[in-house]
Amino acid sequence: MLFKSSKINEFRLWGLLLTMLGMGLMVLGTAGIVFWGQSGKIIAAIGLVIGLISMMGSLGIYFWAGMLSTTAVQLECPECHKLTKMLGKTDRCMFCKTILTLDPEKANITADELEKQQAISGAESK
Numbered sequence: 001m002l003f004k005s006s007k008i009n010e011f012r013l014w015g016l017l018l019t020m021l022g023m024g025l026m027v028l029g030t031a032g033i034v035f036w037g038q039s040g041k042i043i044a045a046i047g048l049v050i051g052l053i054s055m056m057g058s059l060g061i062y063f064w065a066g067m068l069s070t071t072a073v074q075l076e077c078p079e080c081h082k083l084t085k086m087l088g089k090t091d092r093c094m095f096c097k098t099i100l101t102l103d104p105e106k107a108n109i110t111a112d113e114l115e116k117q118q119a120i121s122g123a124e125s126k
């Protein structure tokens with residue numbers, strides 16, 4: 001995970017970033033026609049195509065996040081006592097970013113140790 005946030009929040013963030021990027025490219029592409037006239041049309045076409053692709057991508061991410069959140073486990077965070085959702089065996093609280101786990105073997109180690117373990121298992125799966 002790139003950011004220290006819960007997985008559902010991170011999916012939402014990436015979906016939002018891609019939508020913004022796609023819309024920005026489409027607006028810039030259309031503005032290209034206004035500024036550069038005939039030659040701007042090529043830039044506009046490229047901008048529109050890339051913008052459309054990234055918006056389709058963000059739609060896919062939103063859809064995926066929606067599917068994942070139906071399988072998410074809802075629980076009360078032991079730190080801030082708010083209702084949060086977690087994906088998989090380990091995830092962070094959506095509110096206070098505390099690492100939560102359903103795996104009893106990982107429940108007694110610190111956050112640093114967990115990240116080291118994740119780095120090792122990530123390297124093995126490649």
Ligand SMILES: [Zn+2]
Pocket residue numbers: 077078079080081082084093094095096097098
């Ligand atoms: Zn919390």
